[in-house]
Amino acid sequence: MPLEPKTLGAALAEPLTLHTGLCRREAPAFQRALASGDEIVVACTQEKRLFTELAEQTPGAAEAGTVVRFVNIRETGGWSRDARSAMPKIAALLAAAHLPEPEPVPTVTYASQGRLLIVGPLDQAEGVATLLGDTLAVTIFSQRPGRTGGAQERRYPVMAGRIESLTGWLGAFKLTWSRTNAIDLDLCTRCNACVVACPEQAIGLDYQIDNDKCTSHRDCERACGVAGAIRFDRPAQSLDVAFDLVLDLGATPLIDWHAPPQGYFRLPGGMANADGLQTLLRLRELVGEFDKPKFFDYKQKLCAHSRNEVVGCNACVDVCSAHAISSDKARQRIVVNPNLCVGCGACTTVCPTGALGYIYPRAPEQGLRMRTLLSTYRQAGGKDATLLLHSDEGGQRLIGELGRAAQLGRAHGVPANVLPLALTHVASVGIDLWLSAIAFGASQVVVLAIGDEAPDYLAALRQQMDIAQALMNGLGYQGKHFTLVEASTSASLDAALGGLRDTRRTLPAQVARFAVAAEKRTTLELVLDHLMDHALALGSASGGSATALRSAPGGPASALAIPLPAGSPLGAITVDKDACTLCLACVGACPSGALLDNLNAPQLRLIEKNCVQCGLCETTCPENAIALVPRLLAAPERKQQVVLNEAKPWACVRCGKPFGTQKAIEAMLGRLVGHSMFQGEALERLKMCSDCRVIDLFSAPNEMKITDL
Incomplete structure (x- = not known):
């Protein structure tokens, strides 16, 4: 890929030496840099593993405390038909890579002992159990025998009945089920005597009775006299069992969420499923303690969810695809379960007050990254910057595939004016940071959805983009500044990015200098003030500057x-x-x-x-x-x-002191005029202030007196 060290060095205000074989023949240069103790940015992720190993093996590197960071400038810019004009973008990516790591956040801990529940047809469940039983403590919940039924030898505990519910997460699942069949699988020895004895063939090789076929001959019960596993008079029993992991092989999922809990895996069809091997490998690794970031911060005093058990804003509860957020009207708040939260951040995007804030990373850190990207790009001579927000897993992979296709001449690649910015999840950034990006100099903000996002997330992003776009257009900024791109292949992404080359957008005349605040509403106010100060519609409406119009009393x-x-x-x-x-x-x-x-x-x-x-x-x-x-x-x-x-205040008819409003008192009198408890003097007292009402009550000769107890 073409690189211009002088141009990049000038943009970054530091001299650069270009290494073309750093991961092989020039590796000693990297090792010498490690000994300096300075922060090192390696502008390639191809050999990240190799560089990490070199850093571990280089004497003195650990003692020097050298920090090594990696940034991809190849697939994001160098492998593109625009590569020769991509130096401003590459300089921006390098500048952003020099920023300090985000502050650490609190973590959520899961503890798993490897107790695995497999739910599904008995033959499939036992087949999968043989591949996991050496590592995990397997229990099977049988749902039908399957094509071949269970094995003659019972190697794992087996349950069967009706599942009432499955709740929880990794290390803390609870299965509630009812034993509704006459055959107790804990006692069953699989001797097959009941199968042979049943005249209706109502007992399958899952060793459960099909009650639709059974006509109650009780031949099976008599045949099972020794084991005593069959009793038709046994009452139904509700049971609770705890597990750490759940593997669901059934056709109908036990947890039908877009973002199921950690530790719950679906594998319909068992090992015939294309994801079978990968799922089993992941299950084998989930024994021990595991930490994940606590992605959110909640400030109840800002929450607009409820007051006095009346619900107002319910946006976060409605959008959460992980069912991690619930309503607590009695406490006038929402409740977020950190164990269920998957860190998508959609709740923080739709929250109007900022009561829910995304902290992985925090908004000021994201804002600094955006401003660094855009300011460096502009100082290096870049124009018409497009900020591309994508996920750091699926989105990053798709951009890498596009870069490779461009290098092979099969695609255009990421355009020179498109600055990729990786997020934990694309739904974690909303209107406050989108508008801030425009204020910092971006001509447009593009969010990349690759197809694995929840439909509610995409609907929320579209709604927020419509609001942001209406605001921009209403202020007189022409063109489309916010776009949601849905692409699941490199070809569709290439076509979508190619369609963004529209320069008919108008932007603020000056770039904003404010810093993104931790509070969402504070950032919104800062960016709105900037956009209104430079809004064309406001300036043209007054015949002067927008600032003059907004500060003029009595304006239109x-x-x-x-x-x-x-x-x-x-x-x-x-x-x-x-x-x-x-x-x-x-x-x-x-x-x-x-x-x-x-x-x-x-x-x-x-x-x-x-x-x-x-x-x-x-x-x-x-x-x-x-x-x-x-x-x-x-x-x-x-x-x-x-x-x-x-309204006009109501004056007390006894002392003349104003209290309440005339309309409110008249409305109350109108509603109570026919009530038996408010007749005569009692109705008249409603026209008095609280003090006069007490005085009149004590002075009335025929009224009940209040005495000291």
Whole structure:
């Protein structure tokens, strides 16, 4: 691949020496660098294993504390028809590789003793068990005999009956099942006497009775007199059994999730399945203790899920394909099971408040990587940067296949202006970082889905992209800035990347300099301020700069209300003033401080910047007077308190002190006027403040008096 050391060195502000045979004849140069103690970036992943071994074998390298990192510049840029113009991209990839490793995150530990449950046809289950029994403690749950039935020799414990549920994860599975058959497999010796004795041939070689065929002759029970395994009067029994691993051979999965728990494997058809050998190898390795990152961070005080057992935002619960998130309305929160979480990050992408944050890596670390890539690319002379977000496993593999196809002349390869950025999962990055990438100088953001993503994840990504695109277009930025590419082959990826060469996009005139914050809403505010400051639509509307228009009091706010699709984390609410009684239940329900009251007057106020469109106010309102309005208000009023409704206060009929609102008191009187408990003076007391109500109650001669106990 063509490389220009002077160009790359100038972009990175350090001299570079090009090694063309570093992994073989020039290996001593790598070993000399190890002794320096400096951080080393190897711009090739082809021989990562070799370089790692050299680092371990080189004397003094470990003592020097040399850190070695790897970055792929070959398949991502050097093997492409654009390779000669890819120096800005390669410089950007090298600069990003020099960044420090992300901060360590908490871990989740699994402990497995190797207790394996195999569920499926008995012949297949026993066949697989023979391949695993030397390493794992196997128990079989028989579902039908299969084509040949069980072996004559019983080598493994066998259960049969009706499975009620299977829950848990690696090291902590619980099978709940009912023994519903007359034959107890724990007592059965497989002598076949019952099979021979049954006149209806209702007993198969799984040694269970087919109750649809059985006519209750009881010949089998008499034949089993010695073992005593058959009893038709045995009551059904519910049992719980614990396992560390589950291998499901059945046609219908016991856990039908897109992201099943760690330790659960499906292999329909047994070893006839194409993934049979690989699955068995993985099972054999799962004995001991295992750690995985805790991918998320949860801040309950920011959560808009529920208030007073009323559900508002349910986005994270709905999107999770691992069933790791559940609702706890009583505690006004969601609950995330870290053992079930697979680290996709889709919950953090759809969370409007940032209550759920992705920490592997954290948002500031991702933001720094994006800004480094884009700024280095721009300083090296690159233009029209496209940021390609892909998974660090399947996406990385597909890009590698595309690079090889390009090197062989069968594809164009990754274009010179496309900067790949690997993520743990493509659903882990959302609107806050996408918009930040645009503010940092990217002309567009492309997310690569390779076909193994949950449908709900892709739907969530499309929804978030529609919101981000509507926001950009509403501010006057022309063209398409966000694209979800679905490609499962190198050919389809090549075609999709080739279709992105559209330069008719407009961008902010200046590149943003803010740092991505740990809080999602803070980052959103920073990027929105930048986009609005340089928005063409705002500048043209005022005949001047966007900043001048947004800071001018009394500006045309209605013209600057940009409608956004449903599900937007930005917006306002409308209040039906005729229906609203200013009970202010919505203020108590609002989790983000967007809705406020006024201590000095009956008012309902809104700070639109704080509104997350969770819907709790709409759901809580007893008068159904509130509706959500997803939008971006590009005007100063967005950050100010705006009065949505106000009313004349009701004055106490005894002392004249204002309390409540006239509309609320009149509505209460109208509803209670016919009630037997509120007649005469009792109804009149409802028109008094709390102090006067007590005084009047004590002074009434014919009323019940409250005495000290």
